[in-house]
Each structure stands twice: as C-alpha cells, then as structure tokens.
Amino acid sequence: MPSTKSKICLLRLTAARPHLPVLLFLPGMDGTEISLRPQLAGLQAHFDIRCLTLPPDDHSDWPTLARITIDLVKQANLFERSIYLCGESFGGCLALQIAADYPHLFERLILINPASSFSNHLLMGWGAELLPPLPYYLYYISAFGLLPFLAAFDRIEVHNSQALLAAMQAVTQTSARWRLKLLNTFRPNWTRLRQLHQPTLLLASRADRLLPSITEAEKLQRAIPHAQMVVLPHSGHACLLERQVKLAAILQTHKFMPALASDPLKERYDESHKGI
Template identity: 30%
Template sequence: MLTGLLQIIESSIKNENGLSPNRPIYLIGDSFGGCLALSVAARNPQIDLVLILINPATSFSKTPLQPILPVLEAMPSDLYVTVPYLLSFVMGDPLKMAMVSVGNNLSPPETLQKLSDSLTSMLPLLSELADIIPRDTLFWKLKLLKSGAAFTNSRLHAVQAEVLLLASGNDNLLPSGEEADRLFKSLKNCRVRYFKDNGHTLLLEDGANLLSVIKGANMYRRGRQRDPVTDYLPPTSSEFKKTFDEDHKLFHLALSPVMLSTLENGEIVRGLAGVPDQGPVLFVGYHALMGIELSPLYEEFLREKKTIIRGMAHPILFGGQHESSRQELSRFDTISMYGGLPVTPINMYRLLERNQFVLLYPGGVREALHRKGESYKLFWPDQPEFVRMAARFGATIIPFGFVGEDDVLELVLDYNDQKSIPYLREWIESINQEAQRVRDSVEGEDGNQDMYIPALLPKVPGRFYYLFGKPIEMKRMSNVVRDRKSANEVYLHIKSEVENAMSYLKRKREEDPYRSIAQRALYNASWGITNKGKKGTIS
C-alpha cells in the first residue's frame, strides 16, 4: 500500500515537472504526509523539490502512545467509540483550533462569545469521529504509519531536496521537537521553524500562517535558484494586520513615531507628502542601533504610500547559517517578509531598474551596531557608487535622518567591551569568520562590519522622529555617471543632508511637549488614542 501511495505522488510530480521543468515543485507533508514527501524526494533526486514538512511522522516509533497501542487494539468494540474522541484532544489544542475563526478586531466580550460558539460547534463533530474512523480503519492506518516511518528513515541519506520543517513544541502525539533536532542534522539542506506553544495539528491552529513562514524563511522561489528581486512576494493584508495591528502594536503605540518630509520648495510637513509616489526612489539615511527605526518606517510607508521599501541588508541575515533546530519565527523572518534582501550592487541595480523604492544604509553594520558614545554618528566609507547607479536610472534620492534611539535603549556592553571578555571574543570571531565579508577593501572603522549582539537595557520609552529630506533628482545629473568628482560631491551633499536632518530633529525634539510617554498617555486619555500626539507635536 505504501508503494502504491508513493507511485501516485511520483506520477503527479513527474507530470508537473514535464510541464514546467525549470520550476520547483513544492510538496507539503503533514504528519504521515511528511514521510511520503521525504520518501518521494529520496526516490527522485533529479527533480527539483522543496519539501514543507509539518510535524513529520518519521518519529512514530517514539510516540508517547506507543505503549498503549496494543491495549487499544485489544479494546472491546463497545468501548472503542471513546478512542477517536480522546485522540482528537491528543492531536491538537481545541482552544487554538477554535481561535482560528475568531476575528482580531473584536471586543473582549465579543471574542469570548465567538470562542464559546466555535468550541460548542466543534463538540458534535468530535463525538462522531468513531463513525468517521471505524476501528479497523484506525488500526490499519497506524500500521501503515509505522511501516511508512521505517521506510522513510532508511532513505533520509538520499534526500537532496530543500526542506523547511515546522515543528510543534506541544505535540502530544509525536516528539516533534526532538525529531526536528534529528532531521536538522540528518538532512543536507534543512531549515526549521519551531512553534513551542502549538500542538500536532499545527495548520489547523491559530497563530501559524504557512505562506508567511515560507516567505520569512526565504524558501519561496520560481526557478532553480532563488532570486531575491523577482521572487519576492509583498505582504498580504492579513500579514500586515498580524505584524502591525497585533505583534508591533504596543511597540509603535508606546513610541508614537513622528514622520516628517520635505517638499520641493523646502517646506517640512507632517507625513510623507514630500516623498515621490513613483519610483525609482533611493532612501539613504542613518541606521539606528539594532535597526530599531525600521518597523515604524515600513508601517508608515505601507499605510500612507501603499508601497513596500526594499531594504538592503547584510547577507548574514538571509543565509540561515546560524539557525538551530529550535529556530522560532524571528525578526529576521519579518525583514525578509517586508522586502529585505542582501546588499549587493547587482541587487540594487535590478531594483532601481524595476522602479522600486530602495532603502540603503551606507554605514551598514558598523552604524547599526555602533559603540558607546557613537549615537547619530555616520560611518560612511568613501564609496559614492550608489550615487552613480541612481543617476544611471534617473532615480530620486531621499536623504533622511532618525532620532530616538537614546530615548529607548541604553548600550551596556558594546563591541569593545565584549572583545575584552574571552568567551564573547571567541564567539564574535567565530561568527564573523563564517559570515560573508562586506567591505573588506575599506580601511579603518568605516570598513569594520563585524557582527555582534550588544547588551542593551530598555528605558522608559521616549519618541521616534524621522525627517525625509528634500528630494534629489538624479535624472538631471547624468554627468555623475562617469564623473567621479561630481559623484563624490553629490555623495558628500547627501551625507551632509542626513546629518542636518538629525540635527534638526534633535532641536525639535526638545520643543515637543509630547516627547515623554507620560504626557502622550495623558493626552490620549483625554482626547482618545486615535489622536495620538497630534496636538502640539513638532512641525
């Protein structure tokens, strides 16, 4: 029977491969389906497959139910009716399954009522499981599962396909967390996303969006190799709501970011009216500590401009070299979902060629992971190539400044501190030896792109301030493409504009009566949260 199932799947993928030989085929295997997907991949290494495995049943021999399976098999028929009912609670979390149908914008009483209705509607279905899954069918499936797991495990060494494994931490049917550890080591090209609070039926439970996970792990591609420019899928409306109306809502509410932009006549206005509506546009600015300025910036552009900014970032954020078998969804996944891609000249070239909005931080890692006393200091190398590339495509350059990191975070242990601690020094050296090198040709601190994790302490949150400077139309500067001196002059002008923007924001911040979260909270309590800080804010 197992062979027959594999042949059916193989027939389908071979037919699909014949129709589109240059495109990958995605196989999604849930539980026993994970065994089938791995076996098919092992038997067909010549076909370009991407496997998405959800709690694969390759660990069936270690299931906590193993000791009681003989008891269940010997159970009298009149008692069997309780078995599927009980198994349904072992397989998944009923509360999380019921939450799937509960909207996110409901009031607490409405949420409770909707949850109650959802749970109530599930109970009659659970009681009918004994009729849906007869006794002989259940035990036939368990035997098939046992043989399938053994067959698959004997062929793991032959799997060449890319694998994305989704593992649940509260799986009561299979030891999926431990199995993720094993498969992560056994498979040649495997990445894991770990859902510590979910049960076996992960895709039926609230909090797991399969497409979002695939995009965040950079596993979506249309050809033989992933192309970060053309294979990118913008966030859906549900992903946007999940990120900014749920996950980051309190963070943005506490910071109440102020966005300012500059019109062509030099007037500074609230909002993004000074930013062009059409690309190509290149945003060049200051990279704050740990990139904390990114989330509000992306949200505002999506809300007001209905556009995504493609951020150029260090390649280490996309490779997965330092991931583990218990890798949860992380900020790195969010960066990929919202347009981040490795910073390379060819990627920037192709984005500008496609009239995209592109975000570049010339200071790179050295600026985002700066040392104590270096807040708002630019670490730009003497490399004006991005100016010449922008001129080649007639792009508009928008210099911008950001202020607010010193109102939110305090740097306790920086790079210099950690390099003096033996264990941390060795760890920093090891991760940077393995990482793709950036700016090795640049001398001094501007070229120091070593990665490290600073030790930070949160402060009572102040406020974030952004200023997008006057647009610089590069289509009027065609001479910059070949004249390095002219390019360098424009480069220095952009750098000066970024520094001027931060100086302006620092001055205006001192005049803002709502810089303090206490003052903003008092205002919101008086006038309503939808007015958050508009009265008396900087202009």
C-alpha cells in the first residue's frame, strides 16, 4: 500500500463566519464534501460550514475517528459556538459514535441515511471480504456498478454524479475494504443514545437501494428521546446530491435552522461608513 502524509482534517466550505453556529458535516465512505456542495447555497447564510475529510488511505477505527474529530474541532476553537452535528451514511455512524462518546459537545444532531444497519445485511459484509482479491482495474470499474445503488441518476446533475464517482474511485482498495469492515462492525451504543437530550433529525430515503434507511431511521427514532423523522419519498441513498432535495428548507420546516444572526464585522463597517 502506498504511504502518504495526508491527514484527516476539517475543510472550511464557506467564508469565515465566526458569528454563526457551526454545521459540522461528516461525509460518506468517499470521505469528501462532494455530497454537501449542492446544499451550500441554502445553508451558508445560517451556518459556518465545516466538513471532516478523510484521506483516501485512512484506516482509523470508530473511536479514533471520533477522537480526532473532537480534537480538530477544539483546535479550530469551534466549541465556543453552537455545533450542529450532521452525518451522512458512513458519516451517520461516526455522528452516532460522537453522540455517544461526547454527548455534551454539540447542540443538535442530523442523521441522513445513516449506515448503522449495514451489519444486518450479509451481502454487504461479504463485499468487504471480496474486495482484496480484485485486480486494481476491476476494483476501479466496480465503482461504476455501485453508483446506481448509491444515487438516483435521474435526480442528480451529471457533474455531481461524476464528482461522486471520482471521489469513490480515489479511495484506495485497502481503505475501502477497511471502511466496509468498520460499517460491518459498527453497533450503536443504545444505552447512551437513549440518554441524549439534543433534538435530533433523521432523514430517510424511501427509494434507497443500498440500505433499508426507513427501517433504520424508525429504529433510531424510537431510541433517541427527542428525534423526529423526515421521509424523502423519491430519494436514493445519496439524497443530498439530488436537485429536488433542499436541506436548508427541510431544516427550516422542522425548526432545525438557526435564526439569521447579524454579522458584527459588517455592522461595524456600516457604522463607520454612515454619511459617506
């Protein structure tokens, strides 16, 4: 396996907005911000948006990923503000891990088709074992075969589906196998999740061809005290890429959108330029 010096990091997706709450996005298995980018226009007026990014060759386990995420948030001094923890698919599992391990460090929890049911499906588990023998070119091509299960092509712009495919193909074969094994071994800490006091929003796609997201969201809703569930009736697993899905509108409807805050820097500028 080639070695790199790349590290897990927090990527800033908007201009610095220190007066706004933080939306901390935890991505899917591709480990990138690709799926959140179509949603930025609606979210950026309300949040300072950061995304955890995973190097293509990262082999961290769940507790390590959770600890590194918390360390990065501390280093960026983000705990001084409200943090909305948002995890999609693989990132949904990480969000559940963080919620269980560090329950007092975030204000709200948003889970989008979390892959926490992965271990219940034998076919998925076998996938982790089938990856190592594949020659590289077959592994590279296999991403094409997986894409229809991840995404509803008729609902996604071509450039977004191409970006998702490129991000999937960038993940090394050994790392993909490792992340599948992580999903296969993930078990929510139900005892701690039942003690959460934060409002939680569960987004579940009815047309998810990869995982039974509706069933899993219902299970999580029963376990987490202040959870509400939103069903996306026509969406696939990678729902944030779909042009019809507007995360900002969903958050607004379900009272998960923070009120627009005034920008102190802009206010000072406006005050200093009065009468000019």
